[in-house]
Amino acid sequence: MSLLTILDYAGIALFAATGALAASRKELDLVGFLFFAAVTGLGGGTLRDIILGRTPVFWVLEPNYILICIAAGAFVFFTADRVEWRYRLLIWLDAVGLAAYSVLGAAKGLAATGSPTIAIVTGALTAAFGGILRDLLANEPSVLLRPEIYITAALAGAAGFTTAHMLGLPIVVSSGLGVTIAFALRGGAIHYGWTLPRYRPRPGRPQDEAMNRGKGQD
């Protein structure tokens, strides 16, 4: 089993587990757990395959991926109540999945197109889309709108892998580098609260704020 295959299975199982943990926060039934596990685990790779034109998508060609999601979802359904720190667990599993998928998505984008730009975009997209979909369908505040490093970590991991790979480094080195960069950035964001500078409307113009708020109700 190749390193990329391991990253693939790990990313899917971990994202599937985060989907099931979101279902546990909503107190859904077993089928709800499996649905959120499958959508979160398979969503990013599905969008990647569709955009690259590699259809039928990966889990139609290899239904075992669905079984991984079912196993992860059922495992969480029967064990989540033993974990007192479910939300922490969700965001750390999500961080590992994000790191694995940023490299895997970049590798697939590079293999399909040869373009480093597309590799970085498909890496970030594969890594981030499952979690975006999970938050959207679970009606939870999207990670997109939080002031945390998230997509940035996926972009950096994908860029690290792509650069190392284009320089001719062995796949185990380039993959390891990408995963490490993405996980370090996302982990630092979770643990230390790392952020990038946020856009702020220019101070000293309170009427600007008020106008925008008023106009927003048009």
Place this chain on the structure above:
Amino acid sequence: MSLLTILDYAGIALFAATGALAASRKELDLVGFLFFAAVTGLGGGTLRDIILGRTPVFWVLEPNYILICIAAGAFVFFTADRVEWRYRLLIWLDAVGLAAYSVLGAAKGLAATGSPTIAIVTGALTAAFGGILRDLLANEPSVLLRPEIYITAALAGAAGFTTAHMLGLPIVVSSGLGVTIAFALRGGAIHYGWTLPRYRPRPGRPQDEAMNRGKGQD
């Protein structure tokens, strides 16, 4: 006209009507009704075709499907105010559409891949995605987060059809079986409030709840 074609047209018209009924709850204009009718009626089959790699999707190849949605949306626009029980009507029409589409989606997935696993997944996905999209775009509480049997009914209908079809039963029997199973389960959920057991955080650990709630605000 084959039985599957009838199920196809019926599923689209009924889902389109539920989309238009959602538009009536939002008091949109005629174009809003037609938009929600088209998205709800065509959404599930569009995702199914994209995932299976059968593009251009069905309604691009056969634009009459769009006309069915326009007819259903316009009919609801001009008649919905005569119905005093619009919300009941929406969920019952949705139940019939769900039953029709769980079988149709499974049949298309089976024809495209030969895999019963994929057939069941595409059946459930075709049946459920239109309604999920409708609720998401209309900003209504998603059926995914309600404690009702919904995706379960679609899965069971798709599984019933697929099993009967693999056993060599005639298409009219296997289709009828799948539609009946899905409609009976979903109808029971609507009428009798049938549910599956929901996940509940273990009782007697109130600090778990509190911790999760606090952490959820991170």
Place this chain on the structure above:
Amino acid sequence: MSLLTILDYAGIALFAATGALAASRKELDLVGFLFFAAVTGLGGGTLRDIILGRTPVFWVLEPNYILICIAAGAFVFFTADRVEWRYRLLIWLDAVGLAAYSVLGAAKGLAATGSPTIAIVTGALTAAFGGILRDLLANEPSVLLRPEIYITAALAGAAGFTTAHMLGLPIVVSSGLGVTIAFALRGGAIHYGWTLPRYRPRPGRPQDEAMNRGKGQD
């Protein structure tokens, strides 16, 4: 550079700018600006290509489109605080993008299928989907649910272009006609508050309202 290419670049840059302006309202970081710029700028055309089966999608084949979005997003990040009327700017840029994309989407749909029905649908879908996705991911009230002419303008622009093109008029005339119709309708909706008649539950039946509201909580 052909007229359709100019419309294409203009539509993408303008929609990307509206995505970045939405990010400014959420006070995101630079990567958040670029993400919303890319999703809003590329979303409509991506869905159009997927539905028509023209994959890999346009920006995978021509990564320069991504650079346009990055440039537009970064420009807004560094200049938006100088604009006191950001929300007005967003909706007017969105109107120009809508007009450009309704014609471009119709032209691509017509080229791919030859069907005027499909051309009108892909025109409206290409023009409206980026903004729908932007509002959905930014958790802002969707333009779909506002009583304004929006999809109607895109449909009218696409229909105007398609009709003129089928009549054999030169591309510059048919494109100009479509853009003018869409922009005039949408601009009138913004400036004068033009609306279509909305659906209203029949007056004099207060119990209908009450029942629906009660049932809505089922």
